[in-house]
Amino acid sequence: MGVSAVVAALRGRKAIVTKLGMDAHWRGAIVVANALRDAGMDVVYLGHTVAAELAAVAVQEDPVLVGLSTLSGNHLTECASVMAAFREAGLDDVVVVAGGTIPPADRAKLLALGVDQVFGVGSPLTSIVDEVAALVTSRTGTP
């Protein structure tokens, strides 16, 4: 059992968790993927993708949530590519969140790119799950 009970808004819904670029520290991504699964989500861990591949997988898998994990400092470049690829693919409804070693000063820049939420170092899993549930609820209109 994880940190939270199954969350109604997330139960049975699909999430994709992935890493971008060359950074290969998977610990944070896998820990968050486990927490989302414990919250009831159907989680696909993609490992490494590039923006175009990720958009193609997202079109096929139809997730409500995509989580981008980064530790190397590549977040501004890589998240910009993902958001552009998602717009081009018409993936406007997917909730996109980013997490990892993201300096507080870059948070606003990521939100401006269209990322829905940013979880920096030290974000508790409980608050990640809660915030993701709220975002999914407001995006899909159903609890």
Next chain:
Amino acid sequence: MNRETTSASGVPLPVCAGPELVAPGLDERVGRPGEFPFTRGVRAGMYRERPWTIRQLAGFGTAQDTNARYRMLLDGGSTGINGVFDYPSLRAFDSDEPRARADVGRGGVAVDVRDDFDVLFKAIPLDRVSVSLVSSQPIGAVAHLAMFVRSAEQQGFDRRSLSGTSQNDFLMETAITIAPEALPPAGSFRLACDLADFALRELPRWNPVSVSGYNYREAGADAVLEMALCLAHGRAVARELVRRGHRPEAVLARVSFFLSAHNDFFEEVAKYRALRRMWARWVRDEFGVTDPRAQLFRYHVQTSGVTNSARHAHVNIARSALQGLAAVCGGTQSLHLNGYDEAVCIPSEHAAMTALRTQYVLLHETGVAKVADPLGGSHLVEYLTDELEERAARVVRKIDDLGGVVAATESGWVHSELAGTAYADQLAIETGEALVVGVNTHLDGDDEQPALFELPDGSLERQTARLAAVRARRDRAAAAAALDAVARACRDGSNTMPAVLAAVDADVTLGELGRVFRDELGRWEFPLW
């Protein structure tokens, strides 16, 4: 597991340890420093005889940027270089590859061709300064060592005079920081052994493998799993090199290890002591080797990055100092202390120099360096040493039952152990079962953020321009022929290193070498999830 009454790895702790905890026969298990089984240290005089190597990790931006950082650290008192490469370079992708561009110069220095090594080690006396090439994935390790050796030779150094270490840990490619387009474990292990085989023949002062328990720990392992994976992996490498025709004494004198210094002070001290003893006994029992130089478990230690907090980052100075103290009390031969800002960025100059000076506080001011194994004989430390030994031996037997460390990786067992512990540890922090200052307790007060290290401007542009210039000036036919020779060596099972050295001379790039290895040895769907 009740985290209040056990060590970090789950060994039960009494409130006060007494002699009843320590099994009979302690003298035989512990011995004297510098004597079998080396529980108390690798040398009789320990740090009086020779201080540990002060080896601070460095690398960012381009070769020029990092050369300046190396010199700053050497001028400040570092006694070795610990060179870290950026993410594309570790994984053998060129800096101008589209999927690599966002990571160029990040987390380490960007290198693509031999020319970059000429700049990286300019005006550094490579016959006197020992250089650890922190190239973990074997493709990168093979290519970087070839570039380093050829560059050093062109600067006039004899390859037999070069001293240092290649990290060259196949688990890094396959289980720890899984690269895009990772090689399968068997192919990755083969390349790692190709490098080691070459180094044993040609580079008498080079440690060709540094089994990276540190990274296993950072990915999720507890102390016991860190120990067991180190032992199982070190054994596999040693056995393979002996199978390739090397004398056990020669192999064992060159295999080295890289360990974590984590938070649980006494458990960490016990971990180093237990590993020395386990390794020495295994060397004696499996190979009948009695040469002390070949029985020693030789290792470098880095303080634990994953224990550092982003909030109240200055507190990380205290964490690193205490972890470093554990490493020194445990008898490490080489040490890196993390910069206080490493939870959020690579170390700034201020953080790097603070860490370096903290090493000198340990060496000159605390007094711990005056005595070998200062905690030896402590009921608690001896009990933990025995317990960790027994628990790690059990996990090594489990890995043997799975068919050895390569098979255990292929099956996904290593991944599931690491990911399971990582998640459990995070949950313990979330539920407050484990307290971390600035993370789930003592959050109050100003959170003065350190100034973030910023990558020098234009690293990507400068690096890709250098790469383009080398590509333009080289003999294309010679480069293509050299790559064909690498592919042939992959296919016919011979050692790939000579072909890689020739390819480096033909100005073949890291990414081109990576592609050949991936095409020939295969790509792997890793069983992480």
